[in-house]
Amino acid sequence: MKQFARLVHRGICHRWPRRSSDVRIPSSPKLLVFDFDGTIADTFQASLCIFNEMAAEFGYRPILSGEVEIAREMSARQLMKYLGISTVHLPKISLRGFQLLYSRIENILPIRGMPELLHELRDRGIPMGILTSNSGENVRTFLHRNRLEIFSFTHSSSHLFGKGHEIKTILRRNQLSAQEIIFVGDETRDVEAAQQAKVPIIAVGWGYSSYRVLKASNPQATIECPRRLLEFLPPHRGFLSP
Numbered sequence: 001m002k003q004f005a006r007l008v009h010r011g012i013c014h015r016w017p018r019r020s021s022d023v024r025i026p027s028s029p030k031l032l033v034f035d036f037d038g039t040i041a042d043t044f045q046a047s048l049c050i051f052n053e054m055a056a057e058f059g060y061r062p063i064l065s066g067e068v069e070i071a072r073e074m075s076a077r078q079l080m081k082y083l084g085i086s087t088v089h090l091p092k093i094s095l096r097g098f099q100l101l102y103s104r105i106e107n108i109l110p111i112r113g114m115p116e117l118l119h120e121l122r123d124r125g126i127p128m129g130i131l132t133s134n135s136g137e138n139v140r141t142f143l144h145r146n147r148l149e150i151f152s153f154t155h156s157s158s159h160l161f162g163k164g165h166e167i168k169t170i171l172r173r174n175q176l177s178a179q180e181i182i183f184v185g186d187e188t189r190d191v192e193a194a195q196q197a198k199v200p201i202i203a204v205g206w207g208y209s210s211y212r213v214l215k216a217s218n219p220q221a222t223i224e225c226p227r228r229l230l231e232f233l234p235p236h237r238g239f240l241s242p
Contacts, residue, residue, distance in 0.1 A: 025200045025220050025232050026179055031152075032121065033170060035185035036132035038207025040118070041142055042111050043101065043134075050100045058093050060085045072210040075188045076160065090160055098135040105141050111206055113226040115148060122150045126233065130154045131166055131183070161189060164196030171197070184229065191217040202229060 037043045052062035060083045063071050071079055079085075085093070101108075121128060128151050132139055136156040143149050157166045171178060178199045183190065186207025191214065194201035203219040204226075205211030215222045223229060 023195075023198055023200050023220065024179070025182060025202065028234055029180060029182045030127065030176055031170075031174060031181040032126055032128045033131050033167070033181055033183045034128065034151075035183075035187070035190050035207075036130050036134050036139055036142075038111075038186040039184060039204055040110060040114055040130070040148075042109050044208060046101060046104050046108060047097070050097050050104075053100070054093060054096060057096075058085070058089050069210075072208065073213050075209075075213070091158065094133070094158070094160065098138055102135070102138050102141070105138055106145065108142060110146050110148070111226065115146065117226040117229060118148060118150060120230070121233070124233070124235075127152050129170065131163060131170065132156055133158070133160055133163070161192075163190065163193030167193060167197035167199055171199075182232070186214075188213060188217045191219045194219070202232065 034040055037047065048063065048068065055062040063083070074082070080087070118128070130139060130151050130153070132154065134156065136154055139154050139156070143151070143154075153170075155166060155170055157163060159165075167183060170176075171181065178197060181199055183194045183197075183199050183201040184204060185191070185194070185201060186204045187209045191201055191203055195218075200220040203209075203214040203217070203222045205214055205222060205224045206226075211222060211224060221232065
């Protein structure tokens with residue numbers, strides 16, 4: 001536990017990249033890109049159970065009940081190091097985890113307040129997409145079950161730490177500049193990806209990473225409830241191209 005606490009302290013005090021003064025939240029974004037797990041879908045508890053179930057199979061130690069909140073203070077890389085997870089095994093762990101999650105997807109609910117927020121954003125005419133490390137099948141099933149099929153696209157990346165490249169792909173496909181979108185995510189690796197792609201990110205403190213470590217990682221903004229996202233967006237509809 002002491003080693004765990006030391007890693008957490010390093011996560012909070014880690015020298016994260018400084019927030020670039022050139023990257024700002026646009027007042028009239030042409031696209032909002034949302035992470036899925038922990039941002040839209042409340043998959044935390046299900047993912048934790050699945051993660052611990054797979055521990056023996058892949059040779060890493062599970063997260064104990066007393067370590068859960070401490071784990072939220074750590075970056076993904078720090079947590080992998082502490083639990084003894086090899087990057088070589090990541091693809092297999094991810095694939096197996098998503099398969100198990102699909103069998104439980106009917107029990108996964110949206111983050112409280114997110115459906116109302118997303119429908120309001122849709123009514124305002126703001127195009128939205130999803131960028132996720134989860135499987136496209138899991139996301140589509142969840143959106144259908146919860147009547148949230150209101151996104152222009154779902155972009156699924158199989159690389160846990162490859163979202164920076166995927167953001168650039170989304171920009172290119174939509175013919176947008178980095179300052180015309182906002183990325184919304186709940187993990188420090190989402191913040192890192194946005195910084196790599198030089199796009200603004202609003203970090204949300206209700207998901208996998210804690211509010212404190214997210215704020216320390218220097219996103220453009222950090223919020224604690226879904227409706228606070230509206231504070232960064234124009235109130236009227238029809239200001240964007242369809």
